[in-house]
Amino acid sequence: MTTPRSRRGFLAVCSGTAAALGLGTPSPASAVPDEFTxxxxxxxTLILGEGFDPAAEPFASRLAGLGGTARRYLASMSPTAGALWPDLPYAEPDPGTDPGSYVCSGNMSTSYTRLSTLAQAYGQPGTGLTGDANLRDAVVTGLGHLHDDVYHAGRARYGNWWSWQIGAPQALLDTCVLLHDALPADRLAGYLAAVDQFVPDSAVSDYSGTSTGANRVDLCRVLALRGVVGADAAKVALARDALSPVFPYVSSGDGLYADGSFVQHTWVPYTGSYGSVFLGGLGMLFALLAGSNWEVTDENRTAVFDSVERAWAPFLYNGLVMDGVAGRAVSRGLSADDPAGVQQDDHLRGHPVLAAIVLLGQGAGAARNARWRALVKGWMRRDRYRPPLADPVLSLPNLARLQEVEDDTTVRAVPEPTGHRLFPAMARATHRRPGWAASLSMASERIAYYECGNGENPRGWHTGSGMLYWWGGTFADDQYSDAFWPTVDPCRLPGTTVSRKALADGAGGDWGAARPDVNWVGGATDGRRAAVGQYLKGLRSTLVARKSWFFLDDTVVCLGAGISCTDGTTVETTIENRNLGAAGGATFTVDGGAEPAGYPWSQTLEGTGWAHIGGHGGYVFPGGATVRALREAREGSWSSINTAGSTAVLTRKYLTMYVDHGTDPVDASYSYLLMPGASAARTRARSADRHWLTVSANADGQQGVSVRSLGFTGVNFWSGGTVGSLTASDPCSVMISERGDGTAVIAVSDPTLTRTGLTLTWRRPVTSVVSAPATLASAETGESLTLTFGDLAGTAGVSQLIGVTSR
Incomplete structure (x- = not known):
């Protein structure tokens, strides 16, 4: 290891000539074939962006800001043993100690990221440092210091593997591309040797461990750039070929599923976080290699294009990506290192996904590209909370891609897609209607309650216990964006049923280790409406419950039954917990009477028929219910749910409604209707219409409803039995949509993934079966319809649709 330079010596070198730095040494550039050049x-171009006017907004201010950041980094750079910046020590912890080793290695990769930022300020126009020789020389010296001090061949890694195999080498290689001609040949060779040690070919030799899904794409990016920078055709070919395992649909573990699910860390739904990395990384690599000798031509890559609308679009809404598929990323708000910075949220996580879709579209064919650009323009224009073109943290190339779509007058923004999507492989559902959208998060033996790790999201315990998110088209788009996660009561998440038993931070274990031993989680849908259910077992609790949601045109009908617990604590079902922001001024009306608007306030509402939150929506309680309601101002900090978060105290006001099932309830139940965006008058009218909804069952064995005016019937059979006009031989989910033309669609699924046979009888006159899946073994029509199914275990919980005509 070389002796670290002093601060004074470092500045002297940075102000010296290229010859003093050895920059006159021939680099490999002259020997690189034209294709590598x-x-x-x-x-x-991919990492700096193209096609934008650096003197025009939003680019001028962003480039100036980049220059300002670079100046701060340059002024504070001070290479010493164990650090390049004083605030980012990466010295290896003492042997046998654990404390924050992942932070130390993370600081190492962050140091490389800062050098990459400096290199971007050097290469971008309009930064005030464009082409600045002192800046260039400082980056070259910084690269040398990090190499000599920590990231070099022969060094044993410590801490988090990601820092060594993805974080550091990606930033290092990007910097090597941006400053390629300024790097001495021997130095460049040393950097590539370091990458070869920490990211050897064996890192992608098999598709397992940490080399799957988004991580595999990231590793391939490293290998591809290692090959490009080092003019190594074999490395580029390896990177291309190592992408192939991410294309086919998987049936377990990490990756894309045929139903549109995306899972990372084996058990965690991750469309909105790791999935963003996956999609963006593939877009970059496809674009890099297009037209070269190493173009990605694997025929299975079309699954990625198919998944843009199957996997990502259902979770994008008005520019945000839904938190139910963002894993522990929901805990990343304000950073302790930058408490005056920008709070991360669902909108800021959504914008890179939009840009990734634009980039990927360039190689997806003309029709898809046009359709995706129209979707992206719509999402952008409807994002009022965080307009993407004013996104302060979106990278410049991504900003340029979105600006280009916005400026393209041939692209017409399209409205939000509508419909229902079930994702059985990751226990998620989305429901989209004109003016609002909802998302449901559940847990099963296949999907974790929540994920924590690396000091992130230690109190996400109940996010998989039936959390029902919802957003309005022109309102409440900041519901989970505005400091929701650090201030909300983690035991009163909307839609969930939980025991108030105290849980330790990180209860259940890191990386999605905590999963319930239940398999009835899923439902049936015809693509417009749905019956969805979850057999709930509480995290480290004796709580059990049967929960059902029936997703309709303007309503979600929510049922709970069989709620039992012996924890010695109360059990609650949270109907709603609206984040009303710092001001908290929404009106609250119950059965036509206005409740007090002050804070704090709480009340037990006996025999409640309906309630309404001004500017949000309505709630109806069939037959009346006893509901607890409260207004409260809650305090919290990002550091309480993320060790890297800011300690600044935040206050947000909440309006909460919940059902208190009492201590150690036995066979308790609930029922309510959620009506997003409904006025008080419409909520009152729905409550007064006693015939609109029939709750045909709400018990431990079956839960079902029917809405005659919609021709809707939905039943979740937790066990075989009869509910209304339906009889099922075994557990299943059934949804029927009867149409005015005498036809009907019957959707049937096996959420347990275990049924080798099922018989379903619908006591309605049926003339004929006009469409059926291969799983239907036989059908008997007449005064009633009897459907006999064969093996459903292989359907992965996907709804089986049968079309019929009635007499």
């Missing part, structure tokens, strides 16, 4: 140029 072209690939470096293409990558430079």
């Amino acid at each position: 072209a690939l470096r140029s293409k990558w430079r």
Whole structure:
């Protein structure tokens, strides 16, 4: 290891000549074939952006800001043993100690990221540092210091593997591309040797462990750039070929599923976080290698294009990506290192996904590209809370991609897609209607309650216990964006049923280790409406419950039954917990009477028929219910749910409604209707219409409803039995949609993934079966319809649709 330079010596070197730095040493550039030179140029464009006017907004201010950041980094850079910046020590912890080793290695990769930022300020126009020789020389010296001090061949890694195999080498190689001609040949060779040690070919030799899904795409990016920078055709070919395992649909573990699910860390739904990395990384690599000798031509890559609308679009809404598929990323708000910075949220996580779709579309064919650009423009224009073109943290190339779509007058923004999507492989559902959208998060033996790890999201315990998120088209788009996660009561998440038993931070274990031993989680849908259910077992609790949601045109009908617990604590079902922001001024009306608007306030509402939150929506309680309601101002900090978060105290006001099932309830139940965006008058009218909804069952064995005016029937059979006009031989989920033309669609699923046979009888006159899946073994029509199914275990919980005509 070389002796670290002093601060004074470092500045002297940075102000010296290129000859003093050895920059006159020939680099490998002259020996690189034209194709590698072209690939470096293409990558430079991909990471710096193109087609924008640096003197026009929003780019001028962003470039100036980049220059300001670079100046701060440059002024504070001070290479010493164990650090390049004083605030980012990466010295290896003492042997045998654990404390924060992942932070130390993370600081190492963050140091490389800062050098990459400096290199971008050097290469971008309009930063005030464009082409600045002192800046360039400082980056070259910084690269040398990090190499000599920590990231070099022969060094044993410590802490988090990600820092060594993805974080550091990606930033290092990007910097090598941006400053390629300024790097001495021997130095460049040393950097590539370090990458070879920490990211050897064996890192992608099999599809397992940490080399799957988004991580595999990231590793391939490292290998591809290692090949491009080092003019190594074999490395680029390896990177291309190692992408192939991410394309086919998987049936377990990490990756894309045929139903549109995306899972990372084996058990965690991650469309909105790791999935963003996956999609963006593939877009970058496809674009880099297009037209080269290493173009990605694997025929299975079309699954990625198919998944844009199957996997990602259902979770994008008005520019945000839904938190139910963001894992522990929901705990990343304000950073302790930058408490005056920008709070991360669902909108800021959504914008890179939009940009990734634009980039991926360039190679997806003309029809898809046009359709995706129209979707993206719509999402952008409807994002009023965080307009994407004013996103302060979106990378410049992504900003340029979105600006180009906005400026393209041939692209017409399309409205939000509508419909229902079930994702059995990750226990999620989305429901989209004109003016609002909802998302449901559940847990099963296949999907974790929640994920924590690396000091993040230690109190996400109940996010998989039936959390029902919802957003309005022109309102409440900041519901989970505005400091919701650090201030909400983690035991009163909307839609959930929980025991108030105290849980330790990180209860159940890191990386999605905590999963319930239940398999009835899923439902049936015809693509418009749905019956969805969850057999709930509480995290480290004796709580059990049967929970059902029936997703309709303007309503979600929510039922709970069989709620039992012996924890010695109360059990609650949270109907709603609206984040009303710092002001908290929404009106609250119950059965036509206005409740007090002050804070704090609480009340037990006996025999409640309906309630309404001004500017949000309505709630109806069939037959009346006893509901607890409260207004409260809650305090919290990001550091309480993320060790890297800011300690600044935040206050948000909440209006909460919940059902108190009492201490150690036995066979308790609930029922309510959620009506997003409904006025008080419409909520009152729905409550007064005693014939609109029939709750045909709400018990431990079956839960079902029917709405005659919609021709809707939905039943979740937790066990075989009869509910209304339906009889099922075994557990299943059934949804029927009868149409005015005498036809009907019957959707049937096996949420347990275990049924080798099922018989379903619908006591309605049926003339004929006009469409059926291969799983239907036989059908008997007449005064009633009897459907006999064969093996459903292999359907992965996907709804089986049968079309019939009635007499």
